[in-house]
Amino acid sequence: MRDDVAAIIQHDCTEHAQLPSLVAALPDEGALWELMSAYNWDDGFAVPLAVVSHPRCDRALALRLFWELDDTARTHYEDEETAVRELYASDAERDPDSFRTLLAYCTTLVDRLRQQSFPTGENRFDTGYFNLENPTLTERQRTIRAIRTKRAQKQFEDVFLRPVP
Structure with missing residues (x-):
């Protein structure tokens, strides 16, 4: 595993706020693919949001996130108004900031796929x-x-x- 990807995967809980800037520093779509292949989704949606916001996140990785790695964005796609809010109701109440991050991830991924704004890169899916x-x-x-x-x-x-x- 690349050192820069390993630093994100093995982050210290106290450094959680630094994760988006570590993701932003990743140089290419291959590193982003490797990161999401090893990512523990129980760690929240800050890293996935940083990945889909990254200028080098390519269409193949975006589609993989949508279809294979997590079904939250597909749930959001099917009913943008209420499905994710109902699915994560306790999270929205308990940790509104994390819920806003989750919603931003879903919205960013779905909107960028819909607008076809993810570039074609080296990844395939x-x-x-x-x-x-x-x-x-x-x-x-x-x-x-x-x-x-x-x-x-x-x-x-x-x-x-x-x-x-």
Whole structure:
């Protein structure tokens, strides 16, 4: 693991306020990918918010966060007004600052994906949708993927479904 990523992962609880600036200092999308691959989501949403706010956070990592690493942003996408607030009601009451950070993470991730403002970088991520021309897929896999894509399009905009091959 890179030293700069390890410093964030192994942070001291007293240094929690410094985490966003440590994330901001990461040099590229590979470091951000490595960070989120090792991140303990029980540590809150300050680091994920810093990652999705980072100018080098690429579309592949953003999609991976949305589909694979945490379902909070998907919950927010489905019902931006109330779903996350209801899901985290006790957290919102007990620790309003942490809840605001969580909401900022969800909003930033969903809005930036929707606006297509994440750059294409070195990372790759297969959402499991589209990409029907992938030569590694069998005909059966293409058929299943096409059906899954059509179903998902009823619930999600294409920008959330298109992989970064």
